[in-house]
Amino acid sequence: AQSVTQLGSHVSVSEGALVLLRCNYSSSVPPYLFWYVQYPNQGLQLLLKYTSAATLVKGINGFEAEFKKSETSFHLTKPSAHMSDAAEYFCAVSPQSGSRLTFGEGTQLTVNP
Amino acid sequence: NAGVTQTPKFQVLKTGQSMTLQCAQDMNHEYMSWYRQDPGMGLRLIHYSVGAGITDQGEVPNGYNVSRSTTEDFPLRLLSAAPSQTSVYFCASRLQGYNEQFFGPGTRLTVL
Secondary structure, eight states: OEEEEEEOSEEEEETTSOEEEEEEEEESSOEEEEEEEEOTTSOEEEEEEEOSSOSEEEOGGGOEEEEETTTTEEEEEESSOOGGGOEEEEEEEEETTOOOOEEOOOEEEEEEO | OOOEEEEOSEEEEOTTOOEEEEEEESSOOSEEEEEEEOTTSOEEEEEEEEETTEEEEOSSOTTEEEOOSSSSBOOEEESSOOGGGOEEEEEEEEOTTOOOOEEOOOEEEEEO
């Protein structure tokens, strides 16, 4: 069984500041890990994914995430926040050979001018 | 390609009414799934299908039925709506053997 915990349901940053959204996972097998973004009144879009290749994964819109097995973490970062980054972000985990995607509770990111 | 489409966008039902949420994809994806999104709970899997004629339950299947007669379509049926089914429903699809899922725009359902 796998699970995901996102630390902080709401994160607020200033425009230009570092964005850090935390995700810890639990998985009985080496996981596939994902970050999705949901803009208001829209569906989810894939930001980036880890599939056992490079541990530092770069995604769209300047986001990146680092897989740390020792910490069972997959935190999402962006060096400089933009107003357009305001959205809800979901971390998700999937077993290597399975079909189910398990989502975290989501983190609402607010970017202040 | 239209990707994953869902209808309707919004729906209000009275308790006990039935309805079907429609989902279609034009990417020839074998795997399709339905999620519900509730505040503070992320997305929870309701039902999924790995191909036409094959469906299975997710973590919150009670009160919902599905069928998969074609590769393209995966409707979700509420036989007798309850206020606890007030939620935003997302349909998603992907190729079998791949993990990247593509999501529809969602259906916002209110049950009074």
